[in-house]
Amino acid sequence: MGGLSDWLARRLRLAISDGRLPVGSRLPATRVLAGELRVSRGVVTEAYQRLIEEGHVAGRGRGGTIVVATPVAVPAASRPSLPANPSPAAGALFAAAPGADVFDALRAAPARIDLSPGLPDLAAFPRAAWLRAERSVLGSLSAADFGYGDPRGTPALRLAVANWLARNRGIRVDPNEVLIVAGTAQALGLLAQVFRHDGIREVAVEDPGSLGVRQHLRNGRMDTPPIPVDSEGVRVDELRTTGAPAVLLTPAHQFPTGVVLGGERRRELMRWAGEGGLIIEDDYDAEHRYDRPPVPALRSMLAERVCYAGSVSKLLAPALRVGWLLSPPKYRDALVTAKRYTDLGNAVLPQLVLAQLMESGEMERQLRFLRRRHRRRRDAMIDAVRTHLPGAVVHGAAAGLHLMITFEAGFADADLAGAALARGVKVQPLSWHSQRPNRPGLVLGYAASTPTDIGEGMAILAEVLRRLS
């Protein structure tokens, strides 16, 4: 049903943007349109719901569903047709080792189907709820609230985050210990500054593990020795061997393998931390578990040795640039100072809007909605891999916004990603996220794409792969 609804929502958006459905006009009754299109009424209802959430139409009770705003971006423009010949730029992106601007370049590269990992379904952003909360915030702020604020964040958001972490991640924390930051990227930069001042020069990382995280740590002048990840998660024995004083982990859903850190490994890790090891827990998509409740955060068990970073990038949208950082007491003041010198604190209005969405239950509603949708898309991707890429192995738990596939064959996965991009399909090669040699593989995001696009993308990947081998 998701695919049909997506298709219908897209058609409606196009009709609104090119004037066939002008602002003020009424959409057909769901029953009528469903009959005309020979789809179930649920498909139409879901498409209308999407447009309502995007703020393009509004329900008026018995008055029907009315067009209230025009999308500026004409869908055609953001979905260029397949290039006749492979684009030379696409090849160049994957030809060299990835530099500091690699993710900007990948994002800017045109592609018809974007299966980059790391994005939630952005079309589901709760525009109407955001606007309602913004109106309420603007109506209740005092003049002084528009001045320079607390570099740690507004009290309202720090409280909302503390409550969110208690409800969703099993973490008990005093709101005064929450530092609001501009996403996990900024949290890593602040931690690197503070660690360096404390004499720490390296932060071990999972391997495979996020290229972006590694880039940020290295920019903060940290070495990043690689620790292998197996089916139970990070190899704590190997971590001990490196002698690194700190490690960055993604225990809830390892990036990119999707492994959940096993119970015995967690205990081993606790022992390592108890002997002086320091953990950065990047809890980037922990709330997105589809088959069972998420495992508790490491932070909930060992507050004194865990720096915990979370954000709304995977819950609402990366464009908001809001996240949070908890740290052991010894680093707290230094982190506030580092944040102050970085930007004097996050912008106030979005913090207050977000606090309202978190405290009103809107965020949990959004998360439940996303979980259902993401799960369907994950299932669609696994089906499509089985159909089109029977030689590929799918890794990871039923969680998150992406999955990893690997191949037994011997080829360069960057070539596969480059050839796929030339055919209009954007994916990331596993080798980007690996420090040591690895089997060829791909990291595939499914959360932001419709099942139809996912299926088509996998079919194109299969075709590209046949030509490559």
Added chain:
Amino acid sequence: MGGLSDWLARRLRLAISDGRLPVGSRLPATRVLAGELRVSRGVVTEAYQRLIEEGHVAGRGRGGTIVVATPVAVPAASRPSLPANPSPAAGALFAAAPGADVFDALRAAPARIDLSPGLPDLAAFPRAAWLRAERSVLGSLSAADFGYGDPRGTPALRLAVANWLARNRGIRVDPNEVLIVAGTAQALGLLAQVFRHDGIREVAVEDPGSLGVRQHLRNGRMDTPPIPVDSEGVRVDELRTTGAPAVLLTPAHQFPTGVVLGGERRRELMRWAGEGGLIIEDDYDAEHRYDRPPVPALRSMLAERVCYAGSVSKLLAPALRVGWLLSPPKYRDALVTAKRYTDLGNAVLPQLVLAQLMESGEMERQLRFLRRRHRRRRDAMIDAVRTHLPGAVVHGAAAGLHLMITFEAGFADADLAGAALARGVKVQPLSWHSQRPNRPGLVLGYAASTPTDIGEGMAILAEVLRRLS
């Protein structure tokens, strides 16, 4: 008239917040209320206009003026009554040399009358226009706009800033050369990173000159040799003597003296820059000139040697954390990289809202409104200084959001500021902003306070000063 309107707006806000004027109720007709209060009808109209802009009430044409939202902060809470005895915390704030958190501590200190410099009239924030623009932005964004964005800023805001700078500051710049940042504080941090990489280890600063700026440069591991400022602005001959490769200047309205850089000094400075000197132009309140059009930015004359930083902190509100940075071509890529590693770019929604306000003429409207109001408040402060502090010398051009006064007497201005804070009046001592010994003085913000509060504040300062000497 401003003072009465302020008073009336405050009374109305209080009545709304404590339920005497519930949401949905109608305010009295302006003519009626003016008669009851024995004030001119303009006073009432202006007070209502304030509440409309704040979003607390809305005009309904013939339906009258209706209460639509409740202020959460009860004014009484943010205006504690005068403490019976001097508070010990207040004294401590000014007793030691100012540390990294000094501005946070000063902001957090309770005071009935806040004459800190650096804030525009925050009550004038155009809440209704902001909300309208936000609605329009949310209605027109594509889903992809909610993803990770360009670390340089959104194309729409970079274009709007380029147009703003052309209209208001005589600067012609390609939008692609505009870097959107989280305020001038962040601009300084990014510049320090890039300068250091280029072998630069010191940035000379004006003396007196902003303590906050000096703290940010020093945190970026720059030395900050002081260059004296006289009635024509910074002493370029002294700048040459230091041999510093770079200097930070506030040419349009020097902070804190208020001096405008003279013509001959500008030419001298151009020669120094032409011989290899590098300028950071902190154009922090250049748009607020009351007696004539502002002088053009140095950047407009010498793009190759000037890094230019501006922000909306003095135009709209510091809480927005949005600014812009222009730089010579040689530093451009490195600054983008530094911004990317700092936070992956500013949040997208507020950038787009701001772009709309700038392109629609709303920002210029706001600026014209603020100029009129600020000018009245400046005049009120000068009058009050003449009345209550006849021994003080007022410095600076008819511009900006603050003025500086100095005293011929010999006492520590930090003691004066401390004693004033203990009496409920917040000011900054000139010594905070001086590296070399200086006459005692105060830096006084007038833009965010009503003429009544300004007058009362000056009277208390005079009383405190009498006890001190």
